[in-house]
Amino acid sequence: MKKFFAFSILILAFPLILFSQERARVHNIRYFSSSDYTRVVIDIDRPVTFQEKKLIEPDRVRIYFDIDNAKVFNLPPSIPVSKGYIKEIRVGQFTLKTVRVVLEFAEVVKYRTFTLYSPFRIVVDIYGERKAIPKTPPVSKPEELTIARQLGLGVKKIVIDPGHGGDDPGAIGPGGVLEKNITLDIAIKLKELLEKNADLKVVLTRDKDVFVPLEVRTAIANSERADLFVSIHANSTRNKNISGFEVYTLNFTKDPHAIEIAASENAVSSKTIGELESLIKKILLNTKKEESINLAKFIENNLIKHTKVRSLGVKEAPFYVLIGAEMPSILVEVGFLSNLNDRTRLCSDVFRTNIALGLSEGILNYINSFGKPSM
Ligand SMILES: [Zn+2]
Structure with a gap:
């Protein structure tokens, strides 16, 4: 019985040991934004696999990233974004082994995702339609150019x-x-x-x-x-x-x-x-x-x-x-x-x-x- 008890403890503790040691930490999310361009960087403490998906609804567009075998580490659930096309970045533990990062937009955007290493990070570039740049008014005296x-x-x-x-x-x-x-x-x-x-x-x-x-x-x-x-x-x-x-x-x-x-x-x-x-x-x-x-x-x-x-x-x-x-x-x-x-x-x-x-x-x-x- 004693042996069985010890074994049970081991069985129960095993997933905790496994996850605490093996799940990657999603420990930072940074963004850089202007009116028509935003770069979001998701910092993770080791290389991971992830899936991305775009969801378009009548009044909102979301891109989300499901990061495998990972946990949220010291991050607020919501990061408001003041400039650019993104309205909000959310992060949460979607399942025990999956972290979901959601980028929420007001309108449909073009975006591109890639990963960089040492340290590992997922980089998302989001592009809006560039507003036409107003033309410089004609200068009357060429010598003043x-x-x-x-x-x-x-x-x-x-x-x-x-x-x-x-x-x-x-x-x-x-x-x-x-x-x-x-x-x-x-x-x-x-x-x-x-x-x-x-x-x-x-x-x-x-x-x-x-x-x-x-x-x-x-x-x-x-x-x-x-x-x-x-x-x-x-x-x-x-x-x-x-x-x-x-x-x-x-x-x-x-x-x-x-x-x-x-x-x-x-x-x-x-x-x-x-x-x-x-x-x-x-x-x-x-x-x-x-x-x-x-x-x-x-x-x-x-x-x-x-x-x-x-x-x-x-x-x-x-x-x-x-x-x-x-x-x-x-x-x-x-x-x-x-x-x-x-x-x-x-x-x-x-x-x-x-x-x-x-x-x-x-x-x-x-x-x-x-x-x-x-x-
Ligand atoms: Zn150099």
Whole structure:
């Protein structure tokens, strides 16, 4: 009897032990919203499977996510959303093993879901119909046109993204050279140069030494309705002889070097990069791929011109920070902290100014190319 009692306790306790140890925790839900774009990020403490479904009723639209083998952890049941198309986000324990997250909308929307790793998160991009942008009234005296208006017309806002920051130093070179400091300095210099054109507005994803998650950087560009997105990084690789800069656009790749760089920038393994193939293929159908490559080529040419450093080329790789960006977007690796020459140059203020000049002129030349055949 005693034995049976002990066994019963074990049987009764087993599910509790199992669930408390094995259910993933849905521990945070974040959102970034403007009037016509919202990105929702569901943070879960380990990779999970989930199902999504859209329910349309006469006066309400809901998208819900059923997350398998998970529990709600320290979250309020309802998160009101003040801007954008979502009215409310709700989260609850739908069954013992399923967490349901509901996004409630006032009207039908377009949306796209994908997952990122390390840490695991489900990202939902929701798009509304963009309101027509009012046309700039005609200017009577052509000589009063600013350079940007003469040049660009289409490009008014640029989001510059200095890689890493805060607890995330990025690549670390010998002597404690930190990628996060180099990228921030170049970004600030680039903003100053671009804003000499009165009609160009530049937004930095960070202007000090703070941590900004990768998916937030893209969300800033989309929420700001930026016309261009430029992410600045410095490289590092095992082969200390490799030097030069690289300009990347978003795509899947089989190039082992590009995979290594993307894995490092995404803070994931090379294996995880391989799993991005189907997601990237799906996303590229909707992104400004050709324009991104044009922008990358202009930037490459002008970096060569201003720095006299060799280019390793315009390349493609699946960088998290470029996924979901709605505008032409590139990621530039300005040099290798693992290489002595590159590192010495990147520690020079004059060299970083030349990089900013190359980036600035590349961007302005790209803007100037509108209406002309692509390179
Ligand atoms: Zn980086």
